[in-house]
Amino acid sequence: MTKSNQIFPSAKDEGIKERISERTVNILIYLTLTILVFIYILPGLGVIMTSVKLDSEIAREGLWTFPKQIHWDNYREIWTEAHVDVYMRNSFLVTIPAVALSITLGVLLGYVFSKLPFRGSEALFVFVLAGLFFPPQIVLIPLFRFYNAIGVYDTLWPMIITHVAFGVSICTLIMRNFFASIPMAIREAAIVDGANEWQVLTRVILPVSLPALAVLATLQFTWIWNDFLYPIIFTQSDDMRTIMVGLITMKGQYSVAYGAQGAMAIVASIPTLMIFVFFQRYFIRGLTLGAVKG
């Protein structure tokens, strides 16, 4: 005991004093938690309440009051007048192919880096990871020029292509690390049995990689769905807007149509909220694994 007292010299508190201070600390903790819960619930509650109020009620009482009666007019309005159907379709048309392609590329490259190392492959891996670290704004100007030159400006292609290319870094990182946990002997046994690398990858390795694929799918979906930087640079017509750009332009165009903005914000968030509810476990793993992505 003497030794431990040297490590923690001031630890000889009396029992009662300790119990009182423990209680105060507990009260403080629960108080802080309650305040935090309010800070995290209120914004969401505000949007939901606003989305079911009529503009006249908002104009009278502001946003932060409970609605007297629930009206679905805002939801109807954004669907018929603000082209939310078009925006949502565009978002899905960008997000789903971009998620699938970026993961496919990450699987291919991750397999090479983990199971087929060669001279210089470590350096090449660092080169591929570089994409995680710099702000994407840096390449916007050359990309803007490039997409104009090949004639795809103001289509959905630039968003898909850019998300796929920038996704290569994170997908390769996560797939390589996952494949590295699968013993090399499994590949070698399959090769001895006469399989080629493609067969090893698709028939032996991929079937056991579902958790990693799920992690990447949730992460990439959320990230690509929520992005609005690429669409504001690479598109300009209303037909090509994604839902997030629709939300931003709505803020500019009808800046007092709060009810419609609230409804649009909720509709825009439903797909990622679904992912959060059903795949939270994979999503959290993805964020902790590939945390640098943000």
Added chain:
Amino acid sequence: MARERRKWIILLSILPLTIYTIIVIIPLLSSFFYSFTNWNGFNPEYKFVGFSNYLKVFQDRYFELAIKNTLIWMVAAFVLPVVTGLAIALVLHERIRFANFYKSLFFLPICLSLAVIGQVWIWIYQPDWGLINTVLRSVGLEQLAIAWLANKNTALYSVIVAWSWQQVGLAMVIFLAGLTSIPEELTEAAQIDGASYWQSLRYVIIPLLSPATTVVIALSIINSLKSFDVVYMMTGGGPFHSSDTLAMFMFNESFKKYFMGYGSAIAVVLFLIAMVIIAFYFRQVRQLEQLYD
């Protein structure tokens, strides 16, 4: 065998590497190229102007302001999300009631777009009927109820708070993952040895958390340099450039004013700053790890 292996390496990696090189690496290099021109984004013709864009960058007081704001952002990103995230993780790790509910609630904003979060926080900061000012007026602090986003002293900080609201959950889950990997025997042993909570935190938990801390800090530095979405949504860098971050400033110069050459020079400076900070940070981390090994 070796030839077969080489064939497969090339076959499997050619597509990902080509796309990555064309869309990420070559544009990165051409940003360097455009930074020496006066290209305006539309005109196919442009002239080489040597280093004049760079000279302009370092004389531009708005650039200086953007650097200052980005640094403020970095410090705030450390204080708010990292420290708050750690505190929440420590509390939730102590088998508290409803821990999973709290965890999900604080984590939820991560799945929302900053377009959505920015919009909600505009409503919170709104001067006339916004949440903050309504509360301030109702408790008689009328004089504190200002136009948060339109005031050049508060705009930057208001945006940072909204951004931190989202980021806390991310730091929290990473710290929680780190905490669960600490063997309970170690903290119990410290308690048996008579350590107070603060002592076991200081001498046992925090040192063992350092891998998680590394990730969280690296993340907050990189995200600070990338900070754009929420600024774009809430203030666009204004009023009077007071909430400009480097990425926002570069965006406005390039895509609002169409000074693509000048914008490229800012992008190059931003890239170099990012590389220096990241290289420096990882060197520190490696030294630390060697120290612990």
